[in-house]
Each structure stands twice: as structure tokens, then as C-alpha cells.
Amino acid sequence: MIRRIPTPWLVLDIVGAVFGALITIPLSLTFSAEQLSFWLPEMSATLMLVVTSLLIWGAAAISRLSPPIALILAWAGALLQMGAGLPPLPTDIAIFGVLFATSAWGTQRMLWLGGASAVGGGILGGLYIGLLQYDVAAVAAPAPLEVRLLLLSVTMGLTIVLSLAMAWGAGLLWRLVRQSRANREAQLRAETVAAEEQERVRIARDMHDVVAHSLAVVIAQSDGARYAAAAKPELAQEALVTIAQTARSALSDVRMLLTQLRHRQGDGPQPTLADLEALFAQVRQAGVEPRVTVDPMPQGEPPGAIQLAVYRILQEALTNAIRHGEGDVDVRLSWWADRVEIAVRNRIPPPSAPSAPGTTPTVPGGHGVIGMRERAQLVGGVLTVQHEPSWFTVRATLPIGPSAN
Known part of the structure; x- marks a missing residue:
């Protein structure tokens, strides 16, 4: 009334x-x-x-x-x-x-x-x-x-x-x-809520990528330092230096992500193709040699969203190779006029291989594969994984065009 x-x-x-x-x-x-x-x-x-x-x-x-x-x-x-x-x-x-x-x-x-x-x-x-x-x-x-x-x-x-x-x-x-x-x-209001939710998901995905990759490197280096401590102390010293550098880098990335979480408007700098060399260097320090092939080369400067997606997909795929694989890993990037193709292939222990005492056999996948697939879908691309008895392959195709902006 x-x-x-x-x-x-x-x-x-x-x-x-x-x-x-x-x-x-x-x-x-x-x-x-x-x-x-x-x-x-x-x-x-x-x-x-x-x-x-x-x-x-x-x-x-x-x-x-x-x-x-x-x-x-x-x-x-x-x-x-x-x-x-x-x-x-x-x-x-x-x-x-x-x-x-x-x-x-x-x-x-x-x-x-x-x-x-x-x-x-x-x-x-x-x-x-x-x-x-x-x-x-x-x-x-x-x-x-x-x-x-x-x-x-x-x-x-x-x-x-x-x-x-x-x-x-x-x-x-x-x-x-x-x-x-x-x-x-x-x-x-609904669009704002959806955007905030997407931002939280993105930050959570970045947090997973940063923490998982850094911990994988730290674990690999720690295992190497433990075995080399008695026979070759200098190698153990180098492993400790690598662990410290990786931990500091991860801490910096986590702080940046937490800052974004508190101040959503202030997005920090995101990884680009120029940061791939540092990523490959961390993988080498973890004891895995990435054999990288780029053919053809990028034609000009790819969109920022594509560069970030390529970096994060490679980061997660290489993390899986460190944690679950054995031997070196093959990385191939093909930059075409309308798309970029990514292929990461590494050898994995056969299912019959015995696992270390007190550990549970693991296989690549889980949240890491889900995160890589979401990364690809976010820019309009697709990502598939191929799990063979002795090989694990990640393939992604990301479009370079309006859908990637």
C-alpha cells in the first residue's frame, strides 16, 4: 500500500x-x-x-x-x-x-x-x-x-x-x-560477478602452475643434492643454489598473484615468450633436458593472451615431465599465420615398472591437464593428451586472431 x-x-x-x-x-x-x-x-x-x-x-x-x-x-x-x-x-x-x-x-x-x-x-x-x-x-x-x-x-x-x-x-x-x-x-552486476569469478579462476590456475612447477624443480634438485652430497659436494652446492633461486622466483610470483587477488584492478606483468628461456633453464637445472624445436618461427609479435597461454601450457607440461617422466623431453612450437601448435612429448615409466618403496605410482594428468585444457579453451583453442604405454604427449592448437584477444 x-x-x-x-x-x-x-x-x-x-x-x-x-x-x-x-x-x-x-x-x-x-x-x-x-x-x-x-x-x-x-x-x-x-x-x-x-x-x-x-x-x-x-x-x-x-x-x-x-x-x-x-x-x-x-x-x-x-x-x-x-x-x-x-x-x-x-x-x-x-x-x-x-x-x-x-x-x-x-x-x-x-x-x-x-x-x-x-x-x-x-x-x-x-x-x-x-x-x-x-x-x-x-x-x-x-x-x-x-x-x-x-x-x-x-x-x-x-x-x-x-x-x-x-x-x-x-x-x-x-x-x-x-x-x-x-x-x-x-x-x-551479473557480468561483474562473472568477471570476478573468472579472475579468481585465472589466479587459482596461475597459482597452481607456479607452485606445481617450482615444487617439482625443488623436489628434483633436493633428491639430486641428497644423492650427491657424499660423492660430489660441489654438485649438491649447485643444487642448493638452484633450489634457492627457484623458491625466490616462486615466492615473487605468488606475492604478485596475491596482490592481484587483493587489488583486482592492478594486474601484474604476465609471462611472455621472452620468459621461455628462463623456464627451460629451470627444467635443465632439475635434471631434464628440453629439446626445443621452433619451426616455423613467429611472424611478428603474437597477442599477449597467446603468449601467456603458450607459457603456461609449456610450464605445466614440463612440470609433468619432471614429476612423472624419465629422460629428456621433446618440445616443438610451430607458429603458423593463423595458429600456433604445441607438442610436448616425454617418456614415462611403463605400468609394470616397480615404484620406489613407500611411494604410490602416479601418471600424468589430473588438475594439471585440466588447467592446460582450460588455458587453451580460454583463447579459443583445443588441447589433447595422448597416453601411450611408454610416452605421454600433450598437443595444443591455439588460434592467432580475434578469438585470441
Whole structure:
């Protein structure tokens, strides 16, 4: 029944209604000075006009605050006006504002009640005006009495219905504008939430890539240092240096990702093709030699999203090779005009190979493969894995074009 509206709007409506009443009531008295009512004395008719005007303008004052109460007051004022035999008055203009409010700010039920009031009120008003304007002295006119009354009532009724319907339709149009704005705002909020979720997923994926790769290098170097500590201490020293460098690099990357998580707008620098050499160097320090082939070479500067995807896919694939493979790993990059093809192939222990005591045999895959596939799909590409008895191959095709931006 009562809506929550800002106080300035309520004050504006009340002030506007008071201003309209102060203008239209004197105009109504002046307009109907000769014959204010068809069957009430002048003093009573004047009182009824003032009461009717206050009801209608009171309805207009609270039409935004409570469309149902405003419509009830407007109907009460209109019926009181007709019951007192008053003619159409300038104060009736406030009814247009009430009908506008029912369709603009009312509930769904009030919307249709306002439309029905526009039609029903127009028909009733047309009949009432037809009765008031009927001239008894013109009974001798060629047209019968009933026909003249019907034509006059229909004409006035259609005029009033159209006028009231225009006010109701204007409110309906404003209602649609407001709903469109609300839908747009809801869509923008949903897009913001989706973008934030994608950002969290991206950061989680980067975190997985950084931590998994760095830990794989650290574990490999630690195992090597443990075995070389007694026989070749200098190799153990080099392994410790590599572990320290890898840990510092991983710590820096994790700090950058956490900074992005706290300040989403401030994205840090992302890896590019220029960082692949450092990645291959880390793999070599872990005891795995990447045999890299680039044919053909990139034609110009690839998009940043493609460079990041290539780096992350190679990082995860090489991490799998360090953790699960044996021997060296073959890496091939083919930069074509419309796509880049990636192939990473490494030997893995056969299923029958015994595992170390206290360990569980593992095979490449799991979250790492899922992350690589998501990386490829993010730029419109595809990624497949081929798990043979002795070989594990990762193949990816990433488009270089509008879908990669």
C-alpha cells in the first residue's frame, strides 16, 4: 500500500499538489460562476467543489507514495463531483497524474486497475457529461432524444477515455524504462560477478602452475643434492643454489598473484615468450633436458593472451615431465599465420615398472591437464593428451586472431 520513496520526491509531490490546488480551485470557481451545480445551492456547491478538489489533489500528492490509496481518493473525488452535479472542472487534471502513478509505480495489479479505471472512468464521465449537456429545449430537434443523448455520451466518453488512457500509457512507458534500467543494472552486476569469478579462476590456475612447477624443480634438485652430497659436494652446492633461486622466483610470483587477488584492478606483468628461456633453464637445472624445436618461427609479435597461454601450457607440461617422466623431453612450437601448435612429448615409466618403496605410482594428468585444457579453451583453442604405454604427449592448437584477444 505504501512505497519507500526518497523524502525529496515526496516533498516535491506535496508542494506540486498544493500549488496545483491553489491555481485550479479559483479557476474552477470562476469557470462555473454562473451555474456551479445543477441541483445544489451555491454555498453547498462551492463547499463540494472545494472538498472534491482537495480529494483529487490529495490523491495526486500521494500518488507516488501509495498508488492504491491515491486511486481510491481520486475515485471518491470523481464520484462526489458527479453526485453533487458539478461540471468538469480544471481540478480534474490531477486525475491524469494519479493514473500515471498507478501504471508507473504501482504493482502489477495496480497497473491493470489503473487501466480499468481509465476505461471505466472515461465511459462513466462521458455518460455524465452527456446528461449535463442535454438541452431540454431542443427536444423538437429532428433527431430523437435517445439518439442525441447516445451520440453525445459516446463522443465525450471516447474523448475522456483516450485522454485518460494517454496518461496511463505514459506511466506504462515510464515503467518499462525503469524495468529496462533495472535489468541493465542487474546484467552489469551479473557480468561483474562473472568477471570476478573468472579472475579468481585465472589466479587459482596461475597459482597452481607456479607452485606445481617450482615444487617439482625443488623436489628434483633436493633428491639430486641428497644423492650427491657424499660423492660430489660441489654438485649438491649447485643444487642448493638452484633450489634457492627457484623458491625466490616462486615466492615473487605468488606475492604478485596475491596482490592481484587483493587489488583486482592492478594486474601484474604476465609471462611472455621472452620468459621461455628462463623456464627451460629451470627444467635443465632439475635434471631434464628440453629439446626445443621452433619451426616455423613467429611472424611478428603474437597477442599477449597467446603468449601467456603458450607459457603456461609449456610450464605445466614440463612440470609433468619432471614429476612423472624419465629422460629428456621433446618440445616443438610451430607458429603458423593463423595458429600456433604445441607438442610436448616425454617418456614415462611403463605400468609394470616397480615404484620406489613407500611411494604410490602416479601418471600424468589430473588438475594439471585440466588447467592446460582450460588455458587453451580460454583463447579459443583445443588441447589433447595422448597416453601411450611408454610416452605421454600433450598437443595444443591455439588460434592467432580475434578469438585470441
